[in-house]
Amino acid sequence: MPGTYEPIATNTLGTAVQTVTFSSIPATYTDLRLVVTISATSGTIDTWGYFNNDTATNYSNTRISGTGAAAGSARTANTAQNYDTNLSSITTAICLITYDILSYAGSTFKTHLTTTSMDKNGSGVVLKYVKLWRSTAAINRIDYTAAASTTFAVGSTFTLYGIKAA
């Protein structure tokens, strides 16, 4: 039986960049899994992913969070930023982000389950999101980006996997 969990592409940054793009994603898998480990070059940056170059307000999410002091829940609707985290002062620590995109080539809107994990030895956050991209198009491109004028640090990694059902 063939393996069904395969790396499609990976990128370990040799230079700091603002955006990493996975393009020409084949439609031959059932689900996609994006695994990102990032740090910031300086200061504070916001990060998010988007699909098929869609930067319109077609994203939304519901989330739960824990900061070590309090649990919370919040949501964002009709947003252009498929938001994951704020890399506040994380130039040396690593933030782990995973996306599980179910039936990414299917004909319904794209529900995806994502996790953001960041511990800075005394502070940090864990976030679990359910997210929606209101499009019936197959996902063939993922951009993972930092807010304007900021970049991901050298050594940040971005790997896209495909999971194929029988």
Next chain:
Amino acid sequence: MILGILASGGAGAAAGDFQSIATANGTGASGTITFSSIPSTYTHLQLRMLTRDSFVTTGVDYVKLRFNSDTGTNYARHSLSGDGATPTSNGSVSIDNILLYGHPLGNNAANVMGGYIVDILDYTNATKNKTIKSFSGCDLNGSGNVYLTSGLWLNTNAVSTITIDAGGIFFTTSSTFALYGIKAAA
């Protein structure tokens, strides 16, 4: 930085570490999905589901998870959930299924589905009761819920059958169910 897939695709993973066991689709006329004769050759199982049901109201619904057709009160569950405003935790013991919330009911906006990723750990171990964890939810662009759930089946038998029950209503034809096996090193 653009990473073209054709140019940069890596070699495939070693075959056999994460394998597809079986898949099923909703029919629009049934609320039960059963995976039976699950081989005991893996270390863990993972169930990945994208679901919606036909009940004509709005909100977020659930599935009932059972193992080996056991309908006795041999299950327990705990959950942490968020509705976009307030985090909530609850639990139940001596119940006849593991309740997992996370998919939209039939009168919600079209094309919205709920996602579930359920890990069933050490499912063949004869000295352990069976523990699961689930990450699930649906977002409806202004409403919705996200859930983390642990579940326990008080039984040391190997899991050979998994039943996913919509509770008397039907899964839509857009619903998909995929069971995978995960192997540890030999």
